[in-house]
Amino acid sequence: MARRLFLGPKVRQYRRELGLTQVAMAKKLEVSPSYLNLIEHNRRQVTPDMARRFAEVCGIDVELLSGRREARLRDRLQEVLGDEIFVDFRLRRVDLEELVAREPQFCRAVTELYRLYRKTRQDLRVVSEHLADDPAMVTASHQLLTTLTSLRSFAEIMRDNADLEEDKRAEFAGILVEESESLTAQVRQLFRFIGEGGLGPDSVAEWPREEVSDALQAANNYFDEIEGWAEALREEIDPPDEPASPPTLSRLGRLHGVAEGGRGDAAGSLAEESRVFALLKTICLTRHGAGLDDLVAAARLSSAAAAQLYRAALASYFAGAVMMPYESFRRAARSCLHDLEILQHSFAVSYEQACHRLATLQRPGAEGVPFHLLRSDVAGNIDKRFSASGLGLPTYGGVCPLWNLHGAFMQPGRIVPQLVELPHGARYFLIARTVTKAKPSHLAPERVFSLGIGCDASFAKQLVYAAGIDLTVAQPVPVGTACCQCPREDCRHRAFPAAVNFPRPGEGPGEGPGDRQVPVAVLSRPTG
Amino acid sequence: MPYSVLVVEDEPHIIESLSFLMKRAGHKVRIARDGDAAIRTMEAETPDLVILDIALPRRDGLDVCRAIRAEARWRDVRVIMLTARGRELDRRKGLETGADDYILKPFATNEIVQRVESLLAQGRPPAPAGEDD
Numbered sequence: 001m002a003r004r005l006f007l008g009p010k011v012r013q014y015r016r017e018l019g020l021t022q023v024a025m026a027k028k029l030e031v032s033p034s035y036l037n038l039i040e041h042n043r044r045q046v047t048p049d050m051a052r053r054f055a056e057v058c059g060i061d062v063e064l065l066s067g068r069r070e071a072r073l074r075d076r077l078q079e080v081l082g083d084e085i086f087v088d089f090r091l092r093r094v095d096l097e098e099l100v101a102r103e104p105q106f107c108r109a110v111t112e113l114y115r116l117y118r119k120t121r122q123d124l125r126v127v128s129e130h131l132a133d134d135p136a137m138v139t140a141s142h143q144l145l146t147t148l149t150s151l152r153s154f155a156e157i158m159r160d161n162a163d164l165e166e167d168k169r170a171e172f173a174g175i176l177v178e179e180s181e182s183l184t185a186q187v188r189q190l191f192r193f194i195g196e197g198g199l200g201p202d203s204v205a206e207w208p209r210e211e212v213s214d215a216l217q218a219a220n221n222y223f224d225e226i227e228g229w230a231e232a233l234r235e236e237i238d239p240p241d242e243p244a245s246p247p248t249l250s251r252l253g254r255l256h257g258v259a260e261g262g263r264g265d266a267a268g269s270l271a272e273e274s275r276v277f278a279l280l281k282t283i284c285l286t287r288h289g290a291g292l293d294d295l296v297a298a299a300r301l302s303s304a305a306a307a308q309l310y311r312a313a314l315a316s317y318f319a320g321a322v323m324m325p326y327e328s329f330r331r332a333a334r335s336c337l338h339d340l341e342i343l344q345h346s347f348a349v350s351y352e353q354a355c356h357r358l359a360t361l362q363r364p365g366a367e368g369v370p371f372h373l374l375r376s377d378v379a380g381n382i383d384k385r386f387s388a389s390g391l392g393l394p395t396y397g398g399v400c401p402l403w404n405l406h407g408a409f410m411q412p413g414r415i416v417p418q419l420v421e422l423p424h425g426a427r428y429f430l431i432a433r434t435v436t437k438a439k440p441s442h443l444a445p446e447r448v449f450s451l452g453i454g455c456d457a458s459f460a461k462q463l464v465y466a467a468g469i470d471l472t473v474a475q476p477v478p479v480g481t482a483c484c485q486c487p488r489e490d491c492r493h494r495a496f497p498a499a500v501n502f503p504r505p506g507e508g509p510g511e512g513p514g515d516r517q518v519p520v521a522v523l524s525r526p527t528g
Numbered sequence: 529m530p531y532s533v534l535v536v537e538d539e540p541h542i543i544e545s546l547s548f549l550m551k552r553a554g555h556k557v558r559i560a561r562d563g564d565a566a567i568r569t570m571e572a573e574t575p576d577l578v579i580l581d582i583a584l585p586r587r588d589g590l591d592v593c594r595a596i597r598a599e600a601r602w603r604d605v606r607v608i609m610l611t612a613r614g615r616e617l618d619r620r621k622g623l624e625t626g627a628d629d630y631i632l633k634p635f636a637t638n639e640i641v642q643r644v645e646s647l648l649a650q651g652r653p654p655a656p657a658g659e660d661d
Contacts, residue, residue, distance in 0.1 A: 088636040142583060145612035146539050149634035153545035156637040161552070175541050 007067060008042035009101045014058045015040075028057045042101075063364070068390060072217070074100045075392030075481070077107050080114040082484035085152070113151075113180055115210070120144060120187050140190050147186060151179045208306035210395060212313055213385050215299040215306075221386050222362040223317055225295065229288055230321035246348035247322060248272075252279050271438070273323070273350050280319035281312075288318070317360065323349050324357040330368045333358060337464035338369065340415070352435050355453050362388055369459045376405050376450045389455045391428050394482040401493045402479045405452040408432035412448070417465040419457060421476035423487050430454035431465050531648050532556045534575040536566040536592065537610070538584055545637070546579060553641055563587025567595055575605060577648055579640075580627070582611040590625050597626035606647040610635070 015025045022040070026033040029050070038044040046054070046065065055062040074096050080086075081096070100107050124141060154172045158164065164172070237247050285292070292311050301307045324347045336342040343354045361368025372387035376399065385393045399405060404418035412434045421427050430452055437447040457476075460466040480486025483496040533555045535546045543559055550557045558575065560566040562585045566578070578596065582589035589609060596602045607626065612633040623630060629643050 085634065088638050142612045145633045146542065149612070150539065150541040150545065152634045153542065153549075153637050157545060157548060160637065175544070179541065 012040040211306040212309045220362045277319045281315040284315040284318035339464045400480045404432040408450040419476040420479040427457035429460035530556045531576040534578045536560045537581045563592045577606040593625040
């Protein structure tokens with residue numbers, strides 16, 4: 001978890017934004033200017049106390065200094081560069097960290113460009129099946145590949161020629177920006193073409209989901225405004241004599257006059273918690289339409305399909321927040337050591353609903369254990385992913401086959417715990433369980449998913465699932481995130497070659513188990 | 529002694545990157561922006577190697593390659609075809625016209641430099657100074 005590389009340049013950036021010299025800032029922080037200078041050059045670690053003082057002086061949220069956003073960006077960039085089109089890039093992990101620390105906006109632009117490229121490539125594949133010989137498509141693909149050639153050439157030239165003259169570097173950077181804009185225009189044009197060409201929105205439905213996952217991640221999967229709506233509704237429906245009882249269908253229906261279900265018999269076959277959940281979603285959509293519009297607009301999604309999906313995700317968030325009120329759920333989770341079965345019974349919710357709620361407990365100042373969550377189908381397709389735990393979850397490819405997310409399918413319905421170690425020494429405690437969706441009829445194929453949640457291993461003692469495991473001596477399973485990002489050359493489970501050049505132990509900073517950084521990560525520990 | 533490389537391409541940014549790469553590798557670079565210009569440039573001065581885009585205005589790269597191979601004086605000129613099309617049919621067509629190598633866009637800059645170097649190493653030694661000027 002080499003987050004320290006991200007901090008120095010940030011500290012310097014915020015100081016400069018305030019127009020303060022190192023001497024002036026050092027005085028405010030009550031440290032020596034030379035010590036501040038060392039921090040700004042990543043030669044000293046930022047302690048949690050120093051980070052808090054610094055955040056106070058700058059009037060910023062201390063979370064901005066945690067390095068978590070940058071770590072996610074690094075992981076995303078590493079995954080992007082793992083693509084076969086960059087097979088010759090062979091960037092080292094430590095190079096990426098430096099790049100992210102120095103040029104975060106540029107790195108975001110690259111990942112966004114890659115997302116657009118993937119989206120385009122995916123759509124091209126679909127389109128090619130329909131319109132293989134359409135001249136407009138041939139031209140579009142030629143233009144895209146030409147633009148990509150230019151982008152790639154200049155990116156590689158800038159990488160390989162450290163001695164480039166300043167004016168050449170500026171000229172080439174200008175071309176990169178120009179070509180990126182051109183790529184965006186081409187992609188837009190392509191989408192217009194697809195839209196007019198009779199290809200339905202279904203053909204590109206896979207991508208809005210990725211965009212929604214990213215938007216939830218950007219919000220840290222916590223929405224204070226929606227929590228407020230949920231609390232207000234609970235105050236209306238909780239009878240004064242039994243304030244803690246879960247909302248029931250009859251109480252909700254009576255209160256809001258919203259027609260339950262609307263789905264005919266299918267809704268009737270759902271479990272009570274699913275019907276309550278569906279009704280609450282409807283209440284959210286009808287009562288808070290304008291509020292949802294604002295939240296959706298703020299996320300600046302690129303398509304109507306993504307906006308619709310995001311809106312539905314926010315309505316689900318509301319339903320979860322009503323059924324599991326933040327503070328009482330957080331307290332209950334802590335006191336029962338996150339025993340999901342106890343939480344299910346106490347709040348009358350499903351296993352999946354409880355897992356989802358655990359992954360939202362990131363209210364600033366009242367955080368729960370930071371969990372990640374992901375859901376996979378039997379073919380390994382990930383359709384839900386969110387990470388507050390710091391664990392990098394692959395966006396585009398399959399997850400490491402050693403994760404219990406896959407193994408859970410071999411023990412349906414049972415919670416499977418697992419202690420894992422990532423190649424760079426970070427340890428996580430994971431639990432996974434399959435969930436089976438209700439079938440509309442006997443002949444319909446069953447929909448089974450594996451739902452995985454997990455947290456940094458330092459939180460594992462707060463989980464009932466780690467009871468009996470001595471975490472100081474337990475042997476973790478050596479895993480990666482995805483094969484293309486994994487340096488374990490001798491792994492017998494490898495499905496694809498690694499595409500990023502990983503340094504040998506001791507070759508650079510930020511690598512190897514001895515390098516785990518704790519100080520700033522501690523800031524996100526649960527309070528209270 | 530520098531080799532002489534002719535870049536035949538109509539996209540200005542790709543011309544710029546290929547010129548930069550070839551000059552960095554120590555070669556003399558000339559540019560032609562369409563198929564006709566390529567032949568005219570070669571008539572004025574025979575290059576050691578041609579990097580030839582397939583999709584060109586006026587006269588496409590496949591046609592230019594055929595014309596090069598039809599001339600005895602250009603027998604030793606090495607030709608690398610460059611294209612954004614990836615179908616096997618295109619590749620076969622490119623090599624059947626007599627190209628020595630075939631590179632797909634988007635190419636890796638290291639790869640194109642290496643392929644150029646390896647083709648030049650197989651061919652005749654660089655022309656003596658003065659002959660090309």
